[in-house]
Amino acid sequence: MAFQALYRRYRPQRFREVKGQEHVVAALRNAVRDDAVAHAYLFSGPRGTGKTSTARILAKALNCEDLDEGEPCGVCEPCRAVEAGTSLAVTELDAASNNGVEAVRDLIQRASLGTAGRTKVYIVDEVHMLSNAASNALLKTLEEPPGHVVFVLATTDPHKVLPTIRSRTQHFDFRLLGASLLTEHLREVAADAGLEVAAAAIDSAVRKGDGSARDALSALDQIVASGGAGEEDASVDEVVEGLCERDTARALGGVALACASGADPRSVAAAIAAHLRDGLLSLMAPDLVSLPDVARERVADQARRLGPAALVRALEAVGDAVLALPNAPDPRVTLEVALVKVTRPDADTAPAAILERLEHLERRAREMTTAAVEATSPLVAAPAEGAQPAGPPAPAPGLRPPVGVEGASPTIEPGSVPAPGDPSAGGPGPVPSGPSRSAGVPGGPAEPAQQPVRPPSGAPDAGGLDQAGTASAPRSGGAAGASQGRPSAPAGAPAGGAPTGGKAAGAREVLGAARGRRDEAVATPPPAPQKPALGSLGATRGRRPASPPTPPSRPEPAPAGAPPSAVDGGEAGAAAPDLVQLSGAWASEVLPQLSSVSRGRFSTGRFVDVVEGSAVLALPNAIMRDKCEEKRPELERVLALHFGRPVPVRLTVDPSVGAEGGGAATRPGDAEHEDHIDLDDLVDAPGDARTGIDRLTEAFPGAEVLGDA
Ligand SMILES: [Zn+2]
Structure with missing residues (x-):
């Protein structure tokens, strides 16, 4: 037997073999069984979903000599004739190629003639392609159809069919087949045809079929012919x-x-x-x-x-x-x-391309951040546990507790503080315990920090405090430590983490802290209550979201961290914070506390001196100074809150400040803050009374105004 395409060989021959169109075939079968077949049907749906096949099955059913519940037998003579395409009971017209009125007239003429079987079925494929004249000719016949004739109009585009035609037909919508149904169908066909086809080949054919049984079978044919998937x-x-x-x-x-x-x-x-x-x-x-x-x-x-x-x-x-x-x-x-x-x-350079590049960058950035966090977190977690024991001694240098500690400091009992009188020296006091530190690191939760703090401060041992002192001092931002002439050698490195810092800085901090803690742990295995551990863990966890850039509620500069508490301890009206403390706290702790307008103005400034207890803030120019002057009370309020004592501020002008790129530049780690532009921060440029002409002549020296503008 000559090669026959799969889709022809496996064309459905009975209603029940039509795949995925149960809603249609059930209705047709019932109509045949009940002798309630309409005189015209409109089958619409994507190609390859069984419209024509179903029309032929309908023709069979209408002529079959051995109907079974509306299903044609497929073996009687009329059934076989339809199947072989030799039946006079079926007439097909492809409107895509014969769309003229002549073709339709011819069809209609034959329709009106006698019949060879019981019922003649006229199938008009792609009926929407008929010309207007042809459509109208067809419409006439549909209006008064001969009794022994059934029209089946098939189309992939029912909307293009004349509404008057549509309204005279029973409309059935054929649907695309789902992937699973199609897969099953192809497997059955392949098995029945004795084809050895890999699952991948079936998948491929299903994909190419795209919901059409005929296309899928054709694709399978092709794959088989090419010898594989x-x-x-x-x-x-x-x-x-x-x-x-x-x-x-x-x-x-x-x-x-x-x-x-x-x-x-x-x-x-x-x-x-x-x-x-x-x-x-x-x-x-x-x-x-x-x-x-x-x-x-x-x-x-x-x-x-x-x-x-x-x-x-x-x-x-x-x-x-x-x-x-x-x-x-x-x-x-x-x-x-x-x-x-x-x-x-x-x-x-199309916008879409640029957009895509942006998206790509964003995704890369996300991936890198995630990777960075994941890389650091194990370290953090591990040390945290190790740190537990280290509890008291703990003052790991690395920790830049200020942040966390700060929250706790106010609550610390004066007694605990070693040398309240000496803010600079104070560093040590509160900061102490490992736990607090660990809590501090995360920078988040003040609560956990507090708990840990108490025990150590309570009394543990002077040594501990001392130790803490040294440690804390350094960390208090190298700056403070140094200024105070503190030895605090170790601290240096860890302190490096600027109080603020973006994620990177934050990560560095965490690493530093982790390292420091681990060291401590080794050094001092002792006590370590669980609480601190919990605190530190919790803190550690909380850290990521805590997002370093903007320290929690009340950020505190590393350096300031210690001193303030000391002050709280007892020193009322203590000396003003020194320049190092001011600078240390400026960008990361103080500025963020200001209202957006004030922040915008003051961020151009920088502390340059402390004179007679007043902090001297330099601004790049007189205009900015005047603007800042308006907001000076707010700044003083924030400073007082921050340092725990009144801090008078004096404003001066120093053009070099502007040249340095704004006061926020106290520390390199603060770069993020500088990039930040808040629309509210923008101020109007000074008014310019000159006219456009004035400015033009100014811009072109030697130019003259020749006439009235
Ligand atoms: Zn039959």
Whole structure:
């Protein structure tokens, strides 16, 4: 027997063999059984979903000599004649190729003649293609149909069918087949046909079928003929991988592979577009993806890697290529150019390309941040436990507790503080215990910090305090320590972490702290209550969200951390904070506490001196100084709150301040703050009374105004 395409060999011959259209065939079968068949049907739906096959089965059923509940027997003479295409009871007209009125007239004439069987079925395929005249001729017949005739009008586009025709028919909508149904169908066919087909080949055919049983079977035929799973599939996958990896060579290699295996660039482009579309769907509406599971996951993974913006852009580019291909002198080049554009957005200045690059950057940034956090967190966690024992001694240098401690400091009993009188020396006092420190590190929760603090401060041992003192001092931001002439050697490094700092700084801090704590742990194994541990753990956990840049409620400068508490302890009206403390707290602790307008103004300034107990803040120019003067009370209020004592502020002008890029530049770690632009911070430029002419003449020395403007 000559080769017969699978889709023809496995064309459904009975109602029950029609896949995925149960709603249609059940109605038709019942109509046949009950002898209630309408005189005209309209079958609409995508191609390859069984419209024509169903019409033929209907013809069989209407002529079968051995009907079973509306189902044709398939063995009687009329049934076999219909199946063989020799039955006079079935007349087909393809309106796509015979759309003229003549063809329809001819059809109608025959319809009015006698009948060979019981009922004649006229099938008009692609009925929406009929010309107007033909449609009207058909309409006339539909209005007064001969009794022995049934019209089946099939169309892929029911909206283009004359409404008057539609309204005279019973309309059935055929649907695309789901991937699982199609897979099952292909497996059955393959098994029945004795084909050895790999699961991947079935998947590939299902994908190409895209919901159409006929297309899927054709694809299966093709795959079987080419001896295995579609190479085109593999090459399309390769192209998409290339897009994901932004690997131009790989994408083009995929195209070359496909073309080498004989694929037409057009079909490759269409396949790429279909693949990308599935990817987009898997991101936006996963339920709509009709793919076998394995392929579905693959596509979804690729889509995630590409990201929506890149996906849309790729889809557009390939879609454009598909449109341009029919007229392209060399279709392959057109496709390749499209792929290069997609893989090299830097070579494309279209907004979409730029958007995609942005998205790509964002994703990379996210990944890096996540990676960084993950890299540091284990360290943090481990040390935290180790630190537990270290409790009291703990003052790990690294810790830049100020943040956390600060919260606790106010509550610390004076007694505990060693030398309240001496703020600078004070550093040690409160800061002490390991636990507090650990709590402090996270910078978050003041509560946990407090608990730990008490025990140590309570009395533990002078030694502990002392130790703490040394440790804390350094950490208190190298600055304070140094200024106070503290030895505090170790601290240096850890303190490095600027109080503020962005995530990076935060991470550094954590690392430093962790390291410090570990050291301590080794040094002093002792007591360590659980509470601190919990606190530290909790704190550690809390840290990430706590986002270092803006210290919690009441940020406190590293240096200040200690002193303030000391002050609280007893020293009323203590000496003003020194310049180092002021500078240390300025950008990270004080500025953020100001209202946005004030912050904008003051951020241009910098503390340059402490004179007679007043902090001298230099501003780049007189205008800014005047503006800041208005807000001076607010600044003093914040400073007083922060340092725990009144801090008078004097404003001066120092142009070099501006040149340095604003007062916030006290520490390099504060770069983030400088980038930050708050619209509220913007102030109007001074008014300019000059006219445009004035300014023009000024700008062009020697220019003269010749006439009235
Ligand atoms: Zn029959």
